[in-house]
Amino acid sequence: MNAQVEDKDYYAILGVPQSATEEEIKQAYRTLARRYHPDSRTENVPTTLFHEVQAAYAVLSDPARRRAYDRRLAKMGIGEQAAIAWDIQLSQTQLSAQYESQVFYVLVEIRPAAGSKGERLPLNLCLVIDNSTSMQGARLEHVKRAAHQIIDELDDSDILGVVTFNDRAEVVIPARPLTNRIHTKAKISSIIANGGTEILRGLQAGLAEIEKHRSPQVVNHLILLTDGQTYGDEEDCLAVARLAGSQRIGISAMGIGEDWNDELLDQIANQSGGVSAYIASPGQVRTLLQQRVRGLGTVFAQGLELTLHCSEGVQVENAFRALPHLERLTVTNGTISLGALQTDAPLSLMLEVGVAQKPPGEHRLLRLELNAEISAQGNRRERIWRDIVLSFVPGEPTPQPVPAAILGTLSKITIYRMQEHAWESLERGKVKEATRQLERIATRLFDLGESQLARSAMLEAGRIARSGISTPKGRKELKYGTRSLTIAPRRKSYD
Amino acid sequence: MIECPSCGRKHRPGTLFCSECGVYLPTGGPLRTEPLPEEELPISRANPWASEPAQGRGETPPAPLRIEVVSTGRIIQLPSTPEIHIGRLDAAHGIFPDLDLTSDGGLESGVSRHHCKIHQRGSTYLVEDVGSANGTFLNGQRLTPYLPHVLKNGDELQLGHILLKVIIENPSDAQ
Structure with missing residues (x-):
């Protein structure tokens, strides 16, 4: 019972901000109590809503209990001190009770809360470079030049490892802090192209380098640069990516030219919470790699997970990430893995929700729960949630502009x-x-x-x-x- | 069920875009900008060469740009992006101008969906008509489409029948 009490967001139930005055709380309670009262004839709503409103008012109307509740919220990283802020917009707030099945959309925008500060975390980065024969010439030269630039931009406290792979993998630079930049660059310049493409070997060697310095206090990331297909080890690559994801190691996969397997690279990135990119011409390697590494330097929170608690007859049918880039998201056991949140790049996602017929009245259709580790604040765990309540009206809903x-x-x-x-x-x-x-x-x-x-x-x-x-x-x-x-x-x- | 006016595919109520052909279902199509009678618009043309910026090479970014819609008194702070698009929102076609004049009577006043844009070069703002149906006028003179003109504080821009006032100053300077 106790755990359930903590689960309720009393402020959200009454629809008031945490800063609401006693009078505002009383007002909100009166309105809602009248609407939800079991004797009320106008709206057909479950009595549980009425009980929730009463429970919320019981706590918030008592100054001592309200203070204790606020403290508990703060401890859980919820409430006004939350480090992550989110905006939730709906395509409509009213649905018609006459349809057997209908659709609405939820847009969720997630960003660091205003004023919540964070420090740049050191990077634990490993570049995994394809040096198969097809990379020979402009491609490999541009990759080397891009790597040199990265080395100039990284901090002294960052850790860098470089691995090359063709039919087998070779550790060019073992993962270590960047103290001797000239030496590191020279090593990269000496890479030559030869052999086939076996991505799995590259990934394994790269992850082994990251493992040496892996900790929750750094951003662990592997960047894979390849231009070719890998044969026969796709399944193993994905398994490795999943494992990496579960250990908070992101993998960004960058494909150069046209001949690489886009589905595989997308999935590797998706499974590990990284991103994939298409590099049409070798000249773009530098810009894209630089963007990615700069982005990693602004990681604010990691391991973002959005859990969808659907009420009966409600189903999230499609989920897409819209920002930082468009991508289809997979819902696994009601949870969507979102990877990292950067200070300068808000996350936004769109849910397409199907609803079965409901009687007129207010219905809670969905609860969104977001869990994250605030890397920039010593990996403090944060959990925020929001209920999506829509009212069902007997006829056609009043037309409203879609945001x-x-x-x-x-x-x-x-x-x-x-x-x-x-x-x-x-x-x-x-x-x-x-x-x-x-x-x-x-x-x-x-x-x-x-x-x-x-x-x-x-x-x-x-x-x-x-x-x-x-x-x-x-x-x-x-x-x-x-x-x-x-x-x-x-x-x-x-x- | 609702039917797509373009391809006939059926969708559940609440669906916004047809998954088959991408049409925006609530309207099924855009509202077109009708040309205004010529005699209602000023006739003199601005000389693009006279106002080409020689001073536009400064490095310091210009003061923030605000636009006042004279008829409604609405003042809009424009974003400090390199390009600002002015026109009318048309969701069906994915046109989302930075300054949407729909609520100021844009359609009736002959504002195109893509009407004009303002870009930032050095320390100046330039305005450019992007081939709008009824033209963009700077201080009463019609702009040649696709030729940028320098914008100054206090300039008057006319889009179709809508009059806009340009305010380029730091809010602190005004006091």
Whole structure:
């Protein structure tokens, strides 16, 4: 019973801020009690809501109990002192009780709370560089140059290891603090290309280097740079990535050129809470690697997990991350793993929720619970939650404008999903359908002013119509292009 | 169930975008900007070469930019991004201007969805018409589309029939 009491957010139940005065609390109680009272004829609501309101008022109306409750909240990292802030917006606040099944959307934006400070954590970084024969020339040279730049930017207290791999892995620089930069750079310059591509060996050697200095007080991260397919060890790579994720080691996977396995690299990153990126030309290696390492330097919280407690008849059908980049999120046992939160890059995600028919009245459909470790504050654990309550009305709900943030994000997620759908159709041999879908994507992209990406979609649609197969380049351009739609609007054409 | 006006696919109530063709379901299509009668708009054209910035090379960023919508008195603090888009929101087509004039009667006054943009170069702001249906006017003179003009504090911008006042000053200087 006791644990359950602690679970309730009394302020949220009464709908008042933690700073509310006694009078405001009394007011809120009166309104809600009238609405939820079992004798009330106007609304058909479960009596549990009424009891919750009473319990909340009992605590908050008594100054001594309220102070004790505030202290308990603060201890749990909830309440006004919470280090993480979140905004939750709904596509609608009213649903109709007449539909058998309907949909609404929840946009969750997560960022460090204003005024909550954090220190830069030292990095425990390992670069895992593909030095197979195909990397020879411009690709490897650009990777080396990018690595040199990283070395210049890292702090003395950061730890860096460098591993190369082809058919086997070699530790070029064992993980250690960056004290002798010149030596480290010289070692990197001496890397030469030779042999095949076996990603698993590279990952294992890289993780072994990270393991030497792994601790919760640093940001443990592996950056994989490759340009090729790995054969036969995909499953093992994923298992290794999952294990890394469970040990708070993120893996960022960067594919150079067109010939790498995008699904594998996406999953490796996804499983470990890292990110994947497409590097179209070797010249971009430096910028992307630099961005990633700078991002790691601003990690504020790690191990973010969003748990979805759905009420009966409610199901989160699709979940997408919209920021820092667009990506489909997997819900495992009601929990979504979100990785790290950076100081300068808010996280935002979109949930598509399906609801079965409910009688008129207020219903709590969903509770969102966010758990995180605030790395910047000595790994303090923090848990915040929010209830999603919607009211069901007998007829059609009063039309309300959908928040612009939801529309903007959803319009881009829609394009991303259309793209996913197109590749699926193609895999199932439905060439005509895939072609039509790509053409529709092109139309939407033109509307968004993304003319370059739209042209890629049109070209790819043409190629597929002719040959029945997609090109690795077109596929990657579209996938990673639509994925970064949420990041920055690049409008080039206007009406 | 609701039916997509474009492809006919059926969706559950509450769905916002058609998963098949990407259309925004509540409206099914955009509201088009109608051209205004020519005689209602000023005729003189601004000379783009006269106002090309020679002084725009300064390194210090300009003071924050605010826009006052004269008819409604609404004052908007614009973001300090390199490019600021002004127009009308059209969610169906993913057009989300930084300054949305819908609530100021933008559609009736002939504001295009993409009407004009303001960019920051050095220590100055430049305004550029982006091929709008009814034109952008700077102090009563029509701008040639896609040619940037320097914006100064106190300038008047007209988008279709909507009059905007440009305020470039630090809020502290005003007092």
